[in-house]
Amino acid sequence: MLALHARYRGRSTHRAELVRRSAEALATLPGVGEFERLGVEDIRARVETPESLCDTVMALLSDGEWALGLGVTDAAHDAAEAATAALGRAARPGLVRARVLPDATGTAGGDIAAVFLLLGQVLAKRSLEGREATSLMRTGMNQIEAAERLGITKQAISQRLRAAGWQAENAGWQLAVNLIRAAQKATPEEG
Incomplete structure (x- = not known):
């Protein structure tokens, strides 16, 4: 079982509206459940797959104004409560904490x-052009299609992706998925 607890830590004067709109937008991602509002700044949802969890985390990290708690649990534990416990009270933008229950090694949450x-x-070092290029690639486009959409050459899209750290992002995303999946396997389901 997987869950995410997100706390807005930005400076918007209309934070309640921003959090509400963010929850609605994130709930449209594949494999993400409806977000429960836990207050003005906090939202929480159950997530179906490690890939969906990673996509949601990446979207919130890209924004740069959210602190996140992740819960990875077996059937005996509530993933949503684990996500909230992982986040705790003190949360700064860009912080991600994970809680795996049970965690025989005691390291899975820290590794994630x-x-x-x-x-x-x-993500924090990415330019606007890099964000545009990686966003298109994340939708499944190839470099030629992304270049055509942006009205630039294939060489230009390749340069943008390199400068944006696209390969590092893909490798990190896959590692996160693998760690979450391994943590799930280490938390046996009750039958």
């Missing part, structure tokens, strides 16, 4: 959080 810390650094 570490990958997202590194991915957050890649």
